Amino acid sequence: MADWSGYLNLILQGALVTAQLTVYGSILALAAAFLAGLGRLSQWRAIRWLSTIYIEFFRGTSIYVQLFWAYFVLPFMGISLSPMAAGIMALGLNVGAYAAEVVRGAILSVPRDQYEATTALNLTRFQRMRHVILPQALPLMLPTFGNNAIELLKATAVVSLISLTDMTFQAQIVRAQTGNTLIPFAMILILYFAMALIISASMRLLERRMTRGLDGVR
């Protein structure tokens, strides 16, 4: 029983990897979401098509298949990724495709008269997006972004299958070495749940901060 602290340490190291994957994956997802979401609303048809293909491809196949493809097939094409890079890429691009639809929906839900007002004020397209549309659309995106981030956190468990030492992988190691199943798995379930709670709490905080000053508008 004395080595339990060692096993605990192992799982906590895994938790760190899981947290890293979640944070980096979310950053990539956010960037991909805005690129593809705004791309679908672009005035150039080629960009609209490119964004649609990206979104439909990543939403159409599962994260697991994408991860395996990135890890096992890309090397044959000369692109060798470390498990961590493959994991971040697959997670970020996958969740980004879902979030892109959120970006698009939120931007489209900004009332038409706001667009007309910016035309009347002679704002450029960039100014319109930056100062009028996005500040109103962002608070609408946040709750769904929170859910997407939790989906991403949950999807990180899959990377254990490409031998990345995340929490789930470490729990398997503890199971293999100790033969005890309940403690490692119950423990990581609780840790995952705690992380999900942290994400949803910080999203609520961010939402409150973002909607400050918008009371009169909505």
Next chain:
Amino acid sequence: MQWDWTFVAEIMPTLLQGLKLTLLITLLSAIVAAALGLVFAIARRSRNPLVARPVSFVIEFIRGTPLLVQLYFIFYVLPDVGILLPPLVAGVIGMGLHYATYTAEVYRAGIENVPKGQWEAARATNLTTRQTWVHVIVPQAVPPMIPALANYLIAMFKETPLLSAITVLELMNQAKSVANSSYRYIEPMTMVGVFFLGMSLVSVVMLRWLEHRFGRLGK
């Protein structure tokens, strides 16, 4: 490494066998999720806080933790307390349970979507509780739920590869075993991707049709 069509033809029967099992798993899990989701939704609406609170917590907990870990839990921990499940059953239970927490939300939204006036009208015309549900609420609540439920069916289909981690021989696992024995990853993995993409493109078209036919929740 080059793409090899003869190899694709060679592995096709194995992959199709995996696809069949994948579809079976999706169907079975969908039935579990649909039924259990209804139980969750009703229990969460219960006026007794001793029922509603724990159920809410269980739903939140299941939604906040990865399906893969839940599958491991069912597959590795339950045998220790004497419940030994074959991989397929463990997978179906795990996936059904996970998605039941999502379908419960759909049921809840569908029921709340029925205007309050309908409840009041049912009471005014002196309908019993059973009559209210059967003749007034359910006929109005169910059609808008159908596209949302179909959406989760598609999501479940895409999650089935996770079951390969608990040794179920579905599409992904067949592809992996073929790939490992022949050291060719491009064809099996790409074919799996093509299968999934093809199936989900078809299902997107069907989903659009369902939305057109039954309308959408909350719109």
